Amino acid sequence: MGTVYIGLLAVLSLAAGSWGKAVLNDNKYTDFVIAISPDIPQDNTLIDDIQSMMNDASRVLYKASRNRAYFKKVKVLLPKTWNYASAVPIEDESFETSEFRVDLPNSAYGDAPYTMKGTECGVPGKYTHITTGYIKDGSQWGDKGKTLVHEFAKLRWGVYEEHGYPGDEQFPMYVLKTSWTAAGQRISVVPNYCVNAELRGYEQDMVTGQACKADPSGSGLPDGNCVFYPTQDTQATSSIMSIPFLTTNNDFCDDLEEFIHNDELPTKQNLYCNGRSTWDVITDHPDFANNNNPADNTVTNTDPELIIIGGETNAASMSYVMVLDISKSMVDDNLGINRLVPMQDAAKRFISYDLEEGTPLGMSFFSDGPRPGFKVQPVNDNTRSGMIKVIDDIKLSGRTCIGGGLQFAMDYNELLNKTQGNVIILMTDGKQDQPVANCMTLKDATALAVSRKTRVITIALGPDADPEIEDLARETGGKSYYVEDNSGPGGFGDALSGSTTYQPSDTMGNTSVVIYQHDWTYDADKDIKDKFEVDKTIGRQLTFKLEVTRLKGNCAKNMNITIVNPEGARTDLQFMCNKENFGIFTVSVSDDALSGMWHYVIKTPEQFESVAVTITSKAREGVEPIRSKCWLEQDTESLKLAAMAEVMQGNMPVIGAVVNAYIERPSDTGEILPPMTLELLDNGAGADSIQNDGIYTRYFTKYTGKGRYSVKCQVAGNNGTQVNEGFIQSREKRMGALKSLPEKPGTPVCCGSNTLRPDSVLSSTGNFTRQAAGGSFQILDLPVGDTLPPSRITDLKTGSPCGNFFLGFTSPGDDLDSVDKVKSYTIKFATTPGNLTGQNFDTGVNTVLDQSYVVSGTLDPVAGGSNFGLMLNAAKFAEDSLVFFAVVSEDEAGNKSPVSNVANVIPDCKFQRLEADGNGVGEVRVSALVLLVSSVFTLIRFL
Numbered sequence: 001m002g003t004v005y006i007g008l009l010a011v012l013s014l015a016a017g018s019w020g021k022a023v024l025n026d027n028k029y030t031d032f033v034i035a036i037s038p039d040i041p042q043d044n045t046l047i048d049d050i051q052s053m054m055n056d057a058s059r060v061l062y063k064a065s066r067n068r069a070y071f072k073k074v075k076v077l078l079p080k081t082w083n084y085a086s087a088v089p090i091e092d093e094s095f096e097t098s099e100f101r102v103d104l105p106n107s108a109y110g111d112a113p114y115t116m117k118g119t120e121c122g123v124p125g126k127y128t129h130i131t132t133g134y135i136k137d138g139s140q141w142g143d144k145g146k147t148l149v150h151e152f153a154k155l156r157w158g159v160y161e162e163h164g165y166p167g168d169e170q171f172p173m174y175v176l177k178t179s180w181t182a183a184g185q186r187i188s189v190v191p192n193y194c195v196n197a198e199l200r201g202y203e204q205d206m207v208t209g210q211a212c213k214a215d216p217s218g219s220g221l222p223d224g225n226c227v228f229y230p231t232q233d234t235q236a237t238s239s240i241m242s243i244p245f246l247t248t249n250n251d252f253c254d255d256l257e258e259f260i261h262n263d264e265l266p267t268k269q270n271l272y273c274n275g276r277s278t279w280d281v282i283t284d285h286p287d288f289a290n291n292n293n294p295a296d297n298t299v300t301n302t303d304p305e306l307i308i309i310g311g312e313t314n315a316a317s318m319s320y321v322m323v324l325d326i327s328k329s330m331v332d333d334n335l336g337i338n339r340l341v342p343m344q345d346a347a348k349r350f351i352s353y354d355l356e357e358g359t360p361l362g363m364s365f366f367s368d369g370p371r372p373g374f375k376v377q378p379v380n381d382n383t384r385s386g387m388i389k390v391i392d393d394i395k396l397s398g399r400t401c402i403g404g405g406l407q408f409a410m411d412y413n414e415l416l417n418k419t420q421g422n423v424i425i426l427m428t429d430g431k432q433d434q435p436v437a438n439c440m441t442l443k444d445a446t447a448l449a450v451s452r453k454t455r456v457i458t459i460a461l462g463p464d465a466d467p468e469i470e471d472l473a474r475e476t477g478g479k480s481y482y483v484e485d486n487s488g489p490g491g492f493g494d495a496l497s498g499s500t501t502y503q504p505s506d507t508m509g510n511t512s513v514v515i516y517q518h519d520w521t522y523d524a525d526k527d528i529k530d531k532f533e534v535d536k537t538i539g540r541q542l543t544f545k546l547e548v549t550r551l552k553g554n555c556a557k558n559m560n561i562t563i564v565n566p567e568g569a570r571t572d573l574q575f576m577c578n579k580e581n582f583g584i585f586t587v588s589v590s591d592d593a594l595s596g597m598w599h600y601v602i603k604t605p606e607q608f609e610s611v612a613v614t615i616t617s618k619a620r621e622g623v624e625p626i627r628s629k630c631w632l633e634q635d636t637e638s639l640k641l642a643a644m645a646e647v648m649q650g651n652m653p654v655i656g657a658v659v660n661a662y663i664e665r666p667s668d669t670g671e672i673l674p675p676m677t678l679e680l681l682d683n684g685a686g687a688d689s690i691q692n693d694g695i696y697t698r699y700f701t702k703y704t705g706k707g708r709y710s711v712k713c714q715v716a717g718n719n720g721t722q723v724n725e726g727f728i729q730s731r732e733k734r735m736g737a738l739k740s741l742p743e744k745p746g747t748p749v750c751c752g753s754n755t756l757r758p759d760s761v762l763s764s765t766g767n768f769t770r771q772a773a774g775g776s777f778q779i780l781d782l783p784v785g786d787t788l789p790p791s792r793i794t795d796l797k798t799g800s801p802c803g804n805f806f807l808g809f810t811s812p813g814d815d816l817d818s819v820d821k822v823k824s825y826t827i828k829f830a831t832t833p834g835n836l837t838g839q840n841f842d843t844g845v846n847t848v849l850d851q852s853y854v855v856s857g858t859l860d861p862v863a864g865g866s867n868f869g870l871m872l873n874a875a876k877f878a879e880d881s882l883v884f885f886a887v888v889s890e891d892e893a894g895n896k897s898p899v900s901n902v903a904n905v906i907p908d909c910k911f912q913r914l915e916a917d918g919n920g921v922g923e924v925r926v927s928a929l930v931l932l933v934s935s936v937f938t939l940i941r942f943l
């Protein structure tokens with residue numbers, strides 16, 4: 001993957017893209033990784049179950065891909081909490097970069113598999129979540145192979161499901177379908193499945209197990225508890241993205257008659273892919289585009305080879321090498337810049353405090369050419385002092401040859417020695433643009449690292465580090481970080497801690513979470529003082545960490561530190577920085593800290609360059625911790641960049657939190673700008689795909705200059721913040737079974753556009769804070785003019801039928817989902833959805849809705865991310881007709897959003913309800929119109 005351009009804008013992010021994922025060559029997927037979470041207890045029979053599951057998936061994949069792909073080699077990554085005799089060493093695999101992750105159930109999904117996927121069509125998902133309950137049983141979802149291919153298609157090729165969800169307003173289980181007869185418009189109620197044959201089945205209330213009830217709003221549809229269960233009498237052969245469990249269903253829908261796609265149904269595939277069929281999107285993927293991997297009809301055995309890797313005996317098989325820039329540009333006395341001392345301090349702190357005991361670590365340096373530091377060896381009490389001495393003895397010289405330094409680290413026999421599957425941490429401030437003799441180019445060094453499966457973590461020191469190092473990180477599956485000059489040790493800490501995510505992780509309960517981090521600069525007139533929250537989920541091993549940076553010599557006086565707990569009890573401490581402690585002071589404040597607000601005060605009697613305070617803690621015994629992650633999501637197809645944060649308690653989504661991304665940014669004028677605050681939202685609009693799933697997202701659009709941008713996320717909970725425990729648990733109390741749907745094959749109940757249902761169990765988190773680093777990205781050229789349109793509206797809805805009715809949505813912004821207002825909304829309506837979708841919005845038979853249709857409200861735009869709503873006059877629409885609506889937004893530059901989802905309503909109607917006849921078919925009459933509501937084994941035909 002190379003540089004990505006947005007207009008004239010090049011974005012280089014930390015995202016690893018598809019590197020490290022399975023590779024498809026000659027119709028065979030290899031290096032597909034299934035990682036088991038350390039929170040899963042050891043059960044060796046799970047390996048055999050995974051083999052059987054992947055055999056089924058490979059067989060189905062070969063058929064569904066029309067003989068173009070199957071799984072050839074699958075790796076199962078064991079956590080370090082498992083001991084498996086035949087496991088082999090890890091190469092480049094990690095839980096955080098695996099495709100399928102076997103973990104504890106997410107409360108919203110139960111044992112149903114799901115894929116973390118954004119709103120951009122054709123863009124791969126992040127991972128697929130699978131539980132041991134699904135692997136061991138999973139019979140309620142039918143054929144495991146088909147269900148997994150259903151998820152794999154979302155993960156790999158970026159398609160979406162083609163079915164509805166009970167109670168979901170955007171992607172409903174049932175829809176009103178209009179047709180025209182000699183007597184006029186006829187409206188039918190049909191299940192929302194995209195299939196190519198008669199759909200047979202029955203409906204049932206998923207809560208009571210009894211017959212479905214009508215929606216009390218009078219919409220003519222069944223209520224939100226009504227699920228339609230297709231049965232094997234249905235002879236559909238497509239689409240796997242609709243009903244994967246059907247015996248006859250082995251194909252994706254396409255644009256041909258045999259597997260015809262219905263582009264008018266309100267499904268995720270139609271909304272996010274503009275009505276394209278799944279096969280059309282799949283064949284555009286690099287796996288198959290330009291006739292890559294044409295059909296091979298000779299394959300007779302599609303069972304993959306299963307390779308078991310990792311486990312306790314292989315936990316330390318991955319080596320780290322720190323590659324440090326020692327060119328003369330690291331210190332510039334004329335500009336008052338010293339990057340050497342902070343780099344030395346960071347390296348020493350990393351070795352002494354952050355890197356796990358026993359981790360193999362080596363070091364090398366580069367300027368004009370490379371030179372060894374110390375050989376790869378386990379980090380322990382016997383080796384640390386020698387490592388520190390090498391760092392202290394660094395002398396600067398020469399220019400910058402980054403490629404040579406990387407090549408040396410990978411080839412030198414006392415470092416990585418041409419082995420595979422390791423990690424390099426590169427710190428540099430310079431550009432490789434000078435004629436250094438015999439210096440490998442960065443492009444060649446990147447290719448070498450890719451071939452060796454060596455991840456490179458890049459840490460750019462200052463604004464002038466080589467612009468290609470973000471490409472280096474991305475193409476090798478690493479991460480990018482940026483440390484501003486004179487910014488303090490916090491940036492180094494974020495970067496170096498990020499590099500350890502590739503090590504085998506511990507259980508959630510034994511993993512420290514960052515609840516507070518702040519960098520301070522010296523102010524002779526003020527003490528350093530602040531507060532932090534210890535919430536009810538943490539408090540074990542509460543640790544206060546102080547990092548002091550002084551460029552000239554040791555401290556001469558003690559810092560006086562006071563920590564006060566919520567009851568007012570004081571802890572008074574002293575610390576003097578020196579060469580031996582590397583300017584770090586760490587103290588375990590409490591093994592079982594009180595919940596509530598804590599305070600600290602630091603009195604600093606002498607000048608320093610910077611001080612960083614970090615507070616960490618582990619979960620209380622028997623309590624799942626609230627944890628957060630932060631990352632950047634780069635879409636190379638639609639050229640968008642989103643900041644994302646995940647907030648969970650254990651595996652339960654945390655909703656209603658205040659999540660802000662703080663973005664350090666450059667300026668073309670040289671002015672020092674304060675960090676920009678970008679509020680991330682979990683509202684199911686803009687960049688966010690599912691509301692209330694604990695994933696907070698927003699597009700980044702405010703570029704202030706060329707250079708590097710770094711991102712941190714800060715999460716705050718309050719009395720309105722809740723844990724989404726899911727409707728599954730409430731259903732368990734009623735029916736005694738931990739299931740995400742009744743015990744029969746059917747559509748998973750979660751999640752369409754929202755994880756919350758009326759019977760969801762919510763619990764308060766109380767106050768809490770969390771922080772996480774998100775990495776960095778680089779802007780090479782600023783865009784010219786306004787090129788970003790408003791985001792697509794995805795939650796257009798109508799309400800209160802049979803009279804004046806409501807129409808509303810979440811407003812996009814001037815640029816994607818920014819807070820700036822759009823210039824205008826164009827709302828149109830028609831009697832068929834096809835007259836509003838795609839190009840038909842401009843050319844179809846439809847009508848523009850103007851202010852004359854509005855009873856209350858105005859068409860004036862509201863701020864991006866805000867709710868927009870109108871009350872419409874039912875008398876202005878044809879009586880007893882089904883009316884469809886869609887919206888397009890436009891900004892000041894004339895950029896238009898894609899067409900929204902389509903919503904519908906029957907205005908000004910009077911219902912007459914009839915009893916079901918002897919054939920089990922119920923009718924709901926709307927004056928002269930008939931709504932056919934299916935009952936037990938009713939035959940329904942999708943036209």
